[in-house]
Amino acid sequence: MTTLSLLSVVSAPGKVLVTGGYLVLDPSYHGLVIGTNARFYTVIQSKDEAEHGTIAVESPQFENSTWKYTCGLNEQGVNVVQSSPEGRNKFVETCIKSCMKVVYEKVGEQALLSKLNGGLRIVIVGDNDFYSQRLQLQNRDLPTTMSSLRSLPPFCETHTTLGDVHKTGLGSSAALITSLVGAMFVHLGAVTSLENEADRVLIHNTAQQAHCLAQGKVGSGFDVSAAVWGSHRYRRFDPKVLEPAMDEQVNAKNLYDTVSPDNAAWDNIVTPVKLPHRLHMMLADIDAGSHTPTLVGKVLNWRKENASEAKALWDELHSYNTKVEQDLRELNASFEQDQQAYNQAIDRLAVKKASEWKSMDNLDAVQKTLLRLYENFENVRRLIRDMSEKSNVPIEPSEQTKLLDACMDRPGVIMAGVPGGDYISGGYDAIFCITLSDEASAQVEEVWRTWSEMSVGPLLASEDSNGARVEDLKNVNGLAQVVLH
Structure with a gap:
């Protein structure tokens, strides 16, 4: 069993855009986005027994949901190739590729190689509210009530594939990517703390790039922004900022220059807000x-x-x-x-x-x-x-x-x-x-x-103004049982 000292956990919340639907695509307008207490969790373990440079990703809530990648150096800086026969998970793959390039530029080749020595195991799970639990309740002969939902185990298996699952609209892909970027950056030494503003901006910018690249279009970004910062008034960034990085073949330096906290072209504005007491x-x-x-x-x-x-x-x-x-x-x-x-x-x-x-x-x-x-x-x-x-x-x-x-x-x-x-x-x-x-x-x-x-x-989810954060595995109900099986 891998020791907990070689383990990193980062979570990121789902979102509800209370005002600003459609308008947030235009930077002339803003929206009010409220974070939720439904979260995605990414757990990363360094493995002694794996081959050097391998990354194994598991999403145990779904069928056929293990993907393996091999990392190596090339003219782009670092190259990530899927090495397993399973179907492609574009969001995870794109995110890992982007993270590796940014880490390569941020910490240097030798530091990255030493972190990858033995390989990585990544487990990604989302709270039950990100997916419809109707079938779970039907299979248990339970009514569709909050009381029934509370009786389900955390991180329920969906008994379907990732492509066929019924999502509930809380921003699962944005929360997933943000938690994955945060966990990789923490584990590989690209950031020191999510409490550091520059580190949080680097996570945000990288998550926006990976999310947009995986989707094939540049959206407003409010969902990723909420996953990073929690509840706030959001005014979007100029989509032109991502133009140099909207290519899977972008090299490490150009990607890092694009997502760097020092890149003044990121003009999104985040103004914290929260639901008042008793609302x-x-x-x-x-x-x-x-x-x-x-x-x-x-x-x-x-x-x-x-x-x-x-x-x-x-x-x-x-x-x-x-x-x-x-x-x-x-x-x-x-x-x-x-x-x-x-x-x-x-x-x-x-x-x-x-x-x-x-x-x-x-x-x-x-x-x-x-x-x-x-x-x-x-x-x-x-x-x-x-x-x-x-x-x-x-x-x-x-x-x-x-x-x-x-x-x-x-x-x-x-x-x-x-x-x-x-x-x-x-x-x-x-x-x-x-x-x-x-x-x-x-x-x-x-x-x-x-x-x-x-x-x-x-859904059981309610408001939670907190954004992405580092977690203690032992303090998240049911997460240790899923990860340390």
Whole structure:
């Protein structure tokens, strides 16, 4: 058994884009992304018994999910070649290639070779919420409830291949790549700590390059950014920064120059934010039956063909997105100033429907902010539906609108929406609700449980503002059993 002293563990969270869907592709606008406590974990062990320069990657939650690579030096600096007959895992392979080139430039040839002496074993797993657990529950004759989900073992086997698994929209590929980059950099000595800002920027930039290269396109990057930094306001980078590195054959020096923290061309802006105290995020996976995901190109084509109309809509939507963030910041400040008064204010509103708050007498400052937050986000939803209708893209489909409205019709629910994204319309994928009390959360779960028009699968994940971090294997429930088998 490999000793724990030769082992590195890094985790990275999933994400929910609360505001800014589609808009985050344009650096003129920003989005509000909330991190989750659902995480991907990458564990790296140095192995004494393996051949020099070999890397074995395991993803034990899936069938046929072991990949082996051989590393060697060449004119690019370092070369990584798959040496196993299994099908290609483009995300893992691209990520390992990029990491090796960056490490080669950062620590030097001899230091890298000494770290690879004996080879590496890499195990990658994601929390259950990244994948639909419907089949797991059916096989156990359990209802689709949070209580049932809590009874499942951590890091469940999916009993399917990676290509066929049903994802829940939490950003699994971004979290996976970020945890893999972080673990490789920590294990191979390219970074000293994830608490060091320059080291975190290097992880971010490398993860963005690997993720975009594996996808074959440069997205907005908010999902990788959330995996690195957790909850924040995100303004995207200029995609031109990655142009010199969007090639699998890019050499080590050019790649390192591109992703280096010293490269001023990275102009993304990360402004930390978090959900205020007592605002609890709930998530559900939606399975609406057969449908065709609509690519973002359809929205962008509508925007191009209707430039003035689209700009007016996007500007108005951005204005309300910004107001939502300002409301959240005001609530955080109010809690810091007077926690007792803040909690009393929430207690009073939590027993009423948000639509009734405006008619209540003597609202205090916190309650007025909560009312504004509710109204501002309702305007966000209204404008998203306008965009959906005008572009003929089901961003918030009518079936989803009914479900979200039913959730909002319960006391203590302040927001309900469809998470935004880059490529696929949010509808038919997932929903989120933000509640003010445990009672409100229980009522939302009951709405989901009894909903008949679509299959609504609750997730256990909730908000967590923390980004990527180094973990202690022993402190992550179930991880040691998966890794040290």
